[in-house]
Structures are given as C-alpha cells and as structure tokens.
Amino acid sequence: MLIQVINGPNLNLLGTREPHIYGHDKLDQVAERCREIAETRGHTIEFKQSNHEGDLVTWIQQAIGNADALIINAAAYTHTSVAIHDALKAYPGFKVELHISNPHAREPFRHTSYVASAVDAVIAGLGVRGYEYAVEQICERS
Numbered sequence: 001m002l003i004q005v006i007n008g009p010n011l012n013l014l015g016t017r018e019p020h021i022y023g024h025d026k027l028d029q030v031a032e033r034c035r036e037i038a039e040t041r042g043h044t045i046e047f048k049q050s051n052h053e054g055d056l057v058t059w060i061q062q063a064i065g066n067a068d069a070l071i072i073n074a075a076a077y078t079h080t081s082v083a084i085h086d087a088l089k090a091y092p093g094f095k096v097e098l099h100i101s102n103p104h105a106r107e108p109f110r111h112t113s114y115v116a117s118a119v120d121a122v123i124a125g126l127g128v129r130g131y132e133y134a135v136e137q138i139c140e141r142s
C-alpha cells in the first residue's frame, strides 16, 4: 500500500514556527517516524510539502490511481481552498484531514474547513503525533 502525506504552506517551518502551538519537531523528523511506522508494516509512504496551492492540487490528482490512502494537512489553505476541496472529492481512496493544533479552538477564521467535507476522517489537536496516529490507523484498515 502507498500512503501519500501532503503538507501545505509554512509547515516547512515546523520546529521553529510558533513552537507553543506546533511543537519543536521538524517536518523531516515527523516524516521519518511516519516512514518507520509504515515500512515496519510493509507499506510505502510519500511525504511532501509545498507553500503553493497548485502543487497540493496536482499531488492530490496524481494520487488518483496511485496512492491507496492520503493524509492532508492543507494548513492555511484548509480555510480558503475550493480547489483543494474539489481535488479531494475526485480522489477515491481513504483520506484523512490532519491538523497539529485544534483549529476550532483558535481564531474564528480557522473554524471553516473546505477539506473536512471532502475526507473520511479528521485528526486535530494531538500535536505532530497526529500524523503517526493517522498512518497507524490507515495501516490497520488495510
């Protein structure tokens, strides 16, 4: 099974960006732990990040017919992007919306998600561990 993990804008700054909200781990460290979990169970993982909305849309489209499951932290685009919503609707595999923080407990502009209505599951507010839980759950479902 191939699991695709897609990360949106500013998540490349993980570790130094608002650590009181997002913690001290870097995205590479999160990716490594997810890889370990997936590979131990015989699965493959692809972990990507971009600051550009179109890249996220293209990667979701490329996952169609290629990836068996998708985890997406669209970051700020979660709250704005109809294009990402539409691309996710077109992706037929199992999909998880992931947030490190709990956007619902933050500013009102973070309370709307264009991703939530296009996915199967949502994980939020569990810190970067949420990525590992998402990978574990996807592996268990296979």
Ligand code: DQA
Binding pocket: 009, 010, 011, 073, 074, 075, 076, 077, 078, 098, 099, 100, 101, 102, 103, 110
């Ligand atoms: C985030 C929450 C978003 O509101 C924010 O724009 C992010 C990160 C999270 O993982 O908690 O960049 O998706």
